[in-house]
Amino acid sequence: MDVTFPDGTAVPALGIGTYRMGESTRTREREIASVQSALDAGIRVIDTAEMYADGGAESVVGAALRGKRRDSAFVVTKVLPSNASRSGVISACERSLQRLQIDRIDLYLLHWRGAAPLAETVDAFEHLAARGRIARWGVSNFDVSDMQEVQALASGKRCSANQVYFSVSRRGVEFDLLPWSNSRGMPLMAYSPFDEGRLLGDRTLASIGRKHGVGAAQVALAWLLAKPGVIAIPKAGRAEHVRENAVAASLALDADDIAQIDRRWPPPSKKQALAIV
Numbered sequence: 001m002d003v004t005f006p007d008g009t010a011v012p013a014l015g016i017g018t019y020r021m022g023e024s025t026r027t028r029e030r031e032i033a034s035v036q037s038a039l040d041a042g043i044r045v046i047d048t049a050e051m052y053a054d055g056g057a058e059s060v061v062g063a064a065l066r067g068k069r070r071d072s073a074f075v076v077t078k079v080l081p082s083n084a085s086r087s088g089v090i091s092a093c094e095r096s097l098q099r100l101q102i103d104r105i106d107l108y109l110l111h112w113r114g115a116a117p118l119a120e121t122v123d124a125f126e127h128l129a130a131r132g133r134i135a136r137w138g139v140s141n142f143d144v145s146d147m148q149e150v151q152a153l154a155s156g157k158r159c160s161a162n163q164v165y166f167s168v169s170r171r172g173v174e175f176d177l178l179p180w181s182n183s184r185g186m187p188l189m190a191y192s193p194f195d196e197g198r199l200l201g202d203r204t205l206a207s208i209g210r211k212h213g214v215g216a217a218q219v220a221l222a223w224l225l226a227k228p229g230v231i232a233i234p235k236a237g238r239a240e241h242v243r244e245n246a247v248a249a250s251l252a253l254d255a256d257d258i259a260q261i262d263r264r265w266p267p268p269s270k271k272q273a274l275a276i277v
């Protein structure tokens with residue numbers, strides 16, 4: 001299952017997140033091995049941010065990418081709103097590139113909307129793209145009205161992705177943001193697909209999983225991956241979790257599974273405020 005960006009680049013819909021990686025030297029090697037195991041399993045989208053462990057997560061990703069693995073990775077990182085002025089974005093990007101030990105970021109996102117004018121941030125993104133420091137740019141935690149503002153900017157139509165909280169229990173985006181993104185061919189990246197781990201003990205997901213011989217994690221992911229245009233980025237700091245999650249890419253839920261999920265977490269029937277972790 002691939003998801004295609006507006007410029008035609010396609011990536012597998014299952015990625016990996018890195019929040020809380022790089023916080024301790026004790027777990028660093030395990031985290032590097034986890035990211036490497038993702039790449040080895042064909043998981044290409046690696047999501048990180050300058051915010052995570054103050055650059056520590058980017059440095060874990062950088063170490064994981066050393067050698068041949070860079071070519072198979074699609075590296076996503078994010079600039080903090082406090083760095084989102086024109087010059088702030090440009091210097092934050094250089095710092096991220098250094099920690100990631102790469103020449104170009106595949107997708108650079110504004111982490112969330114802050115005080116900096118969007119036009120300035122987008123202008124900086126375009127400057128970086130023109131110089132080859134980023135391949136494409138996007139946003140995160142933007143609702144439909146924010147996306148409309150982006151699109152109204154001079155280069156706004158070059159926005160390539162939006163990353164939001166989306167899981168079986170946080171379905172508000174299905175009402176408007178997901179159809180909006182789909183109609184523009186813009187991938188929606190689903191963060192915290194396990195509600196930061198809380199969904200992993202859920203009885204409904206576990207019972208559906210038993211039927212398929214898998215766990216709650218794979219069911220939560222398979223549900224997201226069945227939606228066109230959605231990239232899921234579960235965080236997994238252990239290779240065994242990565243291997244389990246990778247199974248979700250080939251798991252097909254049936255109508256009865258979907259109905260059980262809809263009963264437990266009904267789809268939205270009206271506009272909901274965008275969920276944020």
Ligand SMILES: NC(=O)c1ccc[n+]([C@@H]2O[C@H](COP(=O)([O-])OP(=O)(O)OC[C@H]3O[C@@H](n4cnc5c(N)ncnc54)[C@H](OP(=O)(O)O)[C@@H]3O)[C@@H](O)[C@H]2O)c1
Pocket residue numbers: 016017018019020047048111140141163164190191192193194195196197200217233234235236237238240241242244245277
């Ligand atoms: N743009 C934003 O504002 C934003 C906000 C939040 C998150 N994100 C991105 O989205 C990513 C994912 O979200 P998240 O980190 O909040 O939470 P999550 O992916 O919903 O859950 C992560 C938790 O699930 C555990 N886990 C993963 N696979 C498992 C498995 N097969 N079995 C049992 N446990 C498993 C992980 O443990 P281990 O680590 O021990 O494997 C970790 O504790 C982040 O890492 C980050 O890259 C972005």
